[in-house]
Amino acid sequence: MIYFTDIFEADESKLNAYGAFNISLINDLPLFIDPFLLFGSSKNEYQHLHEDILRYIAFLKERSNGGDIPMSQIIAWYVFPEIKQNWLGYSLVGNRGSGLGKKFGKSFSSSLDFLFKDIGNETISVTSHIEKTCLFEVGIGRDNISDLTCNLIKNYLLEYTQKFSLENIDPKYLASVKVEKVYFDYTLERWMPGTFTLPVLDADYVLLTPKDILTKDDNWINRGDLNAKFNEIYSAIPNSQLRFEIENYFKQNLPAPTPNKSLSDKEKNEAISRVLRKYPEIIDYFIKYKETNKEGARRISNEKVDEVYNLFIKNTSRFIELLKNETPFYAISHINSYSEAMKRVEFMKTVIEDMDGYRLFYHKGAPIKREADLQIIYRLTWYATDYDVNREVNNGRGPVDYTISKGSKDKTLVEFKLASNSQLKKNLLNQVEIYKKANKTESSIKVILYFDDSEYRKVVSILKELNLSEDKSIILIDAGADNKVSASKATEH
Incomplete structure (x- = not known):
């Protein structure tokens, strides 16, 4: 009795047809939600979810005041528990993770003006992406973005699980569950609870996740790819003066050549970090490059799942x-x-x-x-x-x-x-x-x-x-x- 379909006596073929991943309820499996797959999907419901995420980021940016906000607001708007009930991620024991705490809230709020200064008015990339926070050294990593994405689409995941459960699982396995921080009320400016009928195991509810928004290892927009394609990205910038300035500054920040010693990846990546701090618009060109290959993102994530x-x-x-x-x-x-x-x-x-x-x-x-x-x-x-x-x-x-x-x-x-x-x-x-x-x-x-x-x-x-x-x-x-x-x-x- 390891998997969702075993424990709740659900038909695996129906779960597959529904599009959900058959999670283990013994230990987390190494998958997570990639927000780019919401943006790149042809499904309207996913695109709306991505728009909802950006709406919340825009709200936070408007209220951020350069990061100088009281701790009470950080706790109310930035602090979220890890959604352990989806049994996905890289938890070391069972399905427990650390979630998004005050440290994340301080770091995220203080970087919003810098990272999302043009949110809603993008001139290079098609739209903003919360994965931008992983491309700068601002103390926010892939796991943070995964946890934040999961929390911001929590209402959808709850409704998604409830629909399958009511149609396919014996009521003896279900219960009415009150869940905190389900959706954000922009009038009251607070997170609101909701009540759902969900499968329950060991006094806690279980969440299903669609396979087509999951990936493994890294987001489609990630720093490793930026480092690997850095020369290609800045060389394609149409503004010749900006292109020259970036190239020149990059070379200035590389260590002096040494006979019989090639440039290490660490040295190159450190120089790239300095260039990004001086010319952050490179990030938008990189994201634009990633946006042109939505099909590649879907194909690779499908292979990983x-x-x-x-x-x-x-x-x-x-x-x-x-x-x-x-x-x-x-x-x-x-x-x-x-x-x-x-x-x-x-x-x-x-x-x-x-x-x-x-x-x-x-x-x-x-x-x-x-x-x-x-x-x-x-x-x-x-x-x-x-x-x-x-x-x-x-x-x-x-x-x-x-x-x-x-x-x-x-x-x-x-x-x-x-x-x-x-x-x-x-x-x-x-x-x-x-x-x-x-x-x-x-x-x-x-x-x-x-x-x-x-x-x-x-x-x-x-x-x-x-x-x-x-x-x-x-x-x-x-x-x-x-x-x-x-x-x-x-x-x-």
């Missing part, structure tokens, strides 16, 4: 079925957390190496590249256990992937690593020993996933160098699709 679906829903569901049908993975109950965690890792190893479970870790023929994805998969498979499974617990010395525990005296730390991790040696040498001290436990398991012979040889060499070759708590798992190393070879560790 499909990737998340295939990895965390389609493939993970198949993996769980293998664990359930071919092993006692969900039936074991050992006397301590170390024994249970180790046995489950061993069952996962068997399914991955001997029962084609390795297919879970591939998308379009390529293996996964993020350890965070591996960790989410592990959490999803642990949905049935008497033990407490916490991801990225930070007890003062840095986060560990998982703590498996039953009470304060029985804890096991489980670390997941990809063999391709360039910091693997350092992690093996330092990480888990530090975590063991911080968490007051002597039990730890290190799981390393490798995809080919070269990665296997790399891991074996590191273990030998660190005198860890005989460490039974280090488990190597062969997830290679081609020329797999035999299971007997891999079980040496």
Whole structure:
């Protein structure tokens, strides 16, 4: 019982036809709403949502007074909780996030006059975009924009979920829920509550999100692309004098050339930051460039959403079925957390190496590249256990992937690593020993996933160098699709 359709007994084909993403209700999945997909959509309802967002930004700008506003207004207009009920994002544990607090409110309010000085009267780009805040160094990042967008379209998401739920979910799973900060009343200048009939789990409501406004990794308008295409963007500026001034200032801010040493990305990006502060109109030309490729934004976001679906829903569901049908993975109950965690890792190893479970870790023929994805998969498979499974617990010395525990005296730390991790040696040498001290436990398991012979040889060499070759708590798992190393070879560790 992991996904929305499982828990609320909804028809998955109807959810897909409705256009909603089938979220996990165990842990956040790495997706978020990209406001550009609202702007770039052919759907009138999405375009209206984007216009509503800009209307609120314009209101804030009008009231910002250069950022010199009382804290009471910041709390009333800028502070929002993270909407954890959509189960999307990069939450470290479950679906909890930090939301938008006073620090965000101060930073955002003080930058409005600078960032949105021409809102509603744009001369270069077609319209304003709140993603502009991520292009300047004003202390506002992608996660802030995602949380703000989600809050500003909250009423739509609530109505969207309510409509599907009333038509497709048994009333026993539904409840009338009063929700705070649903819509903004411009006459009263305050956020207003609303009441909706929604699916409820563990005394909290659940929200659905349309797939076609979701993406993964980064917004369509993002600083990485601006840095990568900086020369292309300013070279296309029609004003020749401005173009020359920008190019000249950019060159002045680059470090002096050094023989046999090429310019680093860090040095180039620092020079770009200085140019943007002096010539902020470059941002508008970059946004105009992005606006001309709405179809590209939709295509790439669709590919990313499909990737998340295939990895965390389609493939993970198949993996769980293998664990359930071919092993006692969900039936074991050992006397301590170390024994249970180790046995489950061993069952996962068997399914991955001997029962084609390795297919879970591939998308379009390529293996996964993020350890965070591996960790989410592990959490999803642990949905049935008497033990407490916490991801990225930070007890003062840095986060560990998982703590498996039953009470304060029985804890096991489980670390997941990809063999391709360039910091693997350092992690093996330092990480888990530090975590063991911080968490007051002597039990730890290190799981390393490798995809080919070269990665296997790399891991074996590191273990030998660190005198860890005989460490039974280090488990190597062969997830290679081609020329797999035999299971007997891999079980040496």
